[in-house]
Amino acid sequence: MAKIIMPDSFLAVTQGEHEIQVQVENYRELVTELTRKWPDLADLLSNTAVAIDGEIFQDPFLEPIGDQSEVYFMARIEGG
Numbered sequence: 001m002a003k004i005i006m007p008d009s010f011l012a013v014t015q016g017e018h019e020i021q022v023q024v025e026n027y028r029e030l031v032t033e034l035t036r037k038w039p040d041l042a043d044l045l046s047n048t049a050v051a052i053d054g055e056i057f058q059d060p061f062l063e064p065i066g067d068q069s070e071v072y073f074m075a076r077i078e079g080g
Contacts, residue, residue: 001021001022001023001067002021002022002023002024002030002065002066002067002068002069002070002071003019003020003021003069003070003071004019004020004021004022004030004034004071005018005019005070005071005072005073006018006019006020006073007048007072007073007074007075009044009075010041010044010073013038013040013041013044014038014041022034023067024065025064025065026061026062026063026064026065027050027052027057027060027061027062027063027065027071028061028062029065030065030071031045031061045073047076048073048074048075048076049073049074049075049076049077050071050072050073050074051071051072051074052065052069052070052071053066053069053070054070056074058076
């Protein structure tokens with residue numbers, strides 16, 4: 001199962017749960033699973049970047065997530 005690491009900004013919504021493991025095939029399935037468990041997480045997820053196995057994505061919806069993947073959520077970086 002993939003290991004999902006939540007940032008501190010998510011902890012109020014996840015009732016303090018910082019790390020979970022889920023069985024998903026891609027980022028879209030991960031978002032579906034997380035918002036099923038925590039519906040209020042939807043807005044936060046739409047405003048974050050994600051690192052999957054060390055690679056940062058701004059819009060990762062079709063990115064694959066393997067059984068041994070690690071997924072980290074983080075604030076989006078904005079340029080100017």
